[in-house]
Amino acid sequence: MRKSDKLEASEAAAVLEVALARQKAIKSAKFANAEKMFFTRDALEQASGEKITAHRRKRFQTLAESLGSAVAIVDFCCGVGGDSLALCPVGPVTGIDLSEARLVLAKANATALGLSDRFDAVCADVAKFSSANINHSNTINSYQLAFFDPGRRDEQGKRIFKAEAYQPPLSTLKNWLRKDELPNLKGLAVKVSPGIDYDELKQLGLDCEVEIISENGDVKEAVLWFADLRSAGTDKNTTRRATLLYGDKQFNFDDSQGIPKLDCQKPDRYLHEPDGAIIRAGLVECLGADMKAFKIDDEIAFLTSDNLSNSPCARSFEIISSLPFSLKKIKQELQKLKARNLTVKKRGSPIVPDEFIKSLSLKKGDGEDLTVILTRVKNEHTAFITRAI
Template structure:
C-alpha cells in the first residue's frame, strides 16, 4: 500500500469501499475482490481489502479501536499493544499535561495512548505513509487536538524543548526483524544522544536487549502481558535510576530489584516457573523470596520449594517424579502414569522438544507437565501435575 492508495481510503468513496471490505473479511479473497470490483476500481479495491485484513489482525492488539484505525503491515507488527502503551502513558502522564516529543511514531499506537493520558504530543516519522496513517488514527480516535504529526528525522528532534522524549526505534531491516540495537532506526547512538538531552526519556526496546546497551542511569522495565514478555522500556531522568523493574499486565503488578539472592538446594515438592519479565529483569532472586524457595541449579531460572505459595510472578507445579534425563526412562515413567499428552517445557536443556515429543510415542488419557532442566548441573526431568494445586 502506497501513500496515494491510503489517501484514497480517507475519501467518502474510500470509506465506503473499506466498509464493504470489512464485511467480506474471512471470505474467499478472489470472491471478495470480484465483489468489490463491481463498484470500485482495482487500486481502491486492493487498498480496502488490505486495510480490512489489517484491522482484523489488529483486534488482538487494539481491541474495539482496531475497527476505526488504519495500519500498514510493518506498522501493525511494530505497534505497541494498547494495554502496554496505556501502562507506559500512565507513568509518563503523571504530571499535568506534559509535552511529549515522539521521535519515531510509526502508525501512532503510543501516540494515541499518550494523548488519551492527557499528554500533548509532537510526533515525527521519516515515512510519509506512516505519518499519514498516524494522523488518520488521531482523528479517528478523537485526539487530533492534542497531537501534531509531521515527516521528520528523529535526529533533528530537540528533546530539551519538551517535558518528555519518547522513542520507539524501528527494529526491522531489509532482512527482517533485528535484535541488534546498533541496527535500530534511528541508530542506537542517535537514541542515546536524544536521551542524554532529555529531561525525562522513555525508549521502547526489544525485551532481549543486551544489558551492556542499557545506560547506567536508566531504569529498565520489562513488561509481560498475560504471561508473554512484550517489550522492555528504558527510563531516564526520573527516580529510581539504575533500577530493574518487571511489570505484569493486565494486573499491573510490579516487582523491583532488592538485591535478593536465591539460595540453592535440592528439588522440593513444588517447582515455580517465574514470569519471563522477572527472568529478563534478573529478578529471580526476588521471586524466590516471595515463594520462600530456592534454586535447584544456580544458573537456571526454575525455583523449587516445599510450600504452595500463590503469586502472580510464577506458575506453580507439584512435582510427581524427578529423574536423570534419559529418553528410555522418561518414556517408561510417562507410560506408567498413562500420560498421553505432555506439556513440555525446558530451561538449560538442548533437547529438541518436538523431536522428543515424537520419540516419546505417548498414549493414555492423562496429561502431565514435563520440565527439562539441570539440577546441580546435571540434565534432569521433572514430571509434574498439569495444573498448579489449589
C-alpha cells in the same frame, strides 16, 4: 461508477491491506476503538496494546504533574500513532516518522479518536532531528518529554536483536539526552525488544532503568527510562524492574532494595516457573523470597518449594518423579503413568522439545496430561515429570 471513481490496482491493494489489518486489530483486542482505526499489518504488529501504553503513560503523567506547567511531548518514530495517541492526555504530541504512509494513518487515527487537536505529524529522519531539519522549529525548544520506538525488523521482516542495528540505532538517543537539540528535555522513554542485551546497553554507556513488561503471562516489551522519567513516582536507584499486567491487577518486582540471596535446595514437591518478565529482568530471587521458595540451581530460573503458594507470578508444577536425563527411563515412566497429552519445557538443557517428543514415540494413554521439565540441577541434566497446577 464513474471512471474517476475507479481505484488503481495499488490503491485497491492498500485499501484491502488497511481493511484486513483493522479486522486483525479488532480480534487482537489491542485497541478498544480498533473498528475506527487505521493500520497496516506490520504497523499493527509493531504497535503496543493500550494496556501497556496506559501503564507507561502513568510515569509521563506523574512527571508532567510535578513539572507544574503544560508539557509538550515528541514521539520519535511514531508509526501509525499508537504511542503518540496514548500520550495525548498528558500533553500535545508531535509524532515524527520517515514514512509518509504511516503518518497519514497516524493522522487519521488521531481524527478517529477525537485527538486531532492534540497531535501533529512531521515527516523527517529522527537521526537528523534538529530545528534546522524538521519543519517544526516553533515548538522544538518546548519538548520536555520524549518517547522513542525505533524499528526492530529488517527489510525481510526478521527481528533485529542488536540495539545498534535498530532503525535508527539505539545510540541515536544520546543526541537528545545531551540536550543540544532538546534543551528542555526532562525525560525520555524508549521501547525496545524484551530480549535487550544488558551488556550492549552498558557498552553504549546508557544509564537507565530497564522495565520488562508482560501481559497475562506473555512478555511483551522492555522500556528504558531515562532522566526524570526514571524516577517519576519510583525509586531512582532501580536499574531493573519486572511489571506483570494480569487483567486489572499489576505485580511489580525491582532491584531498588538490592537482590536477595536465595539458597538452592533439592527440588521436592513443587517446581515454579517465574513469569518471563521476572526472568528477563533477572529478578527470580525477588520472586523466590516472596514465595518463600528456593532455587534449584544457581544458574537456572526454576524455583522449588514444599508448599504451593498460588502466586500469579509463576506457573507451578507438582513433581511426580525426577530422574537423571535418559530417553529410555523417561519413556518407561511416562508409559507407566499412561500420559495423555505431553508438554515439554526446558531450561538450561540442549534438548529440542519437539524432537524429544517425537523420539519418545509414545502412544497416547488414558491417564492425565503431563509436563516433562528438562533442566539442570547441580550441573546434572535432569527430567522432572510433573502435572501443571
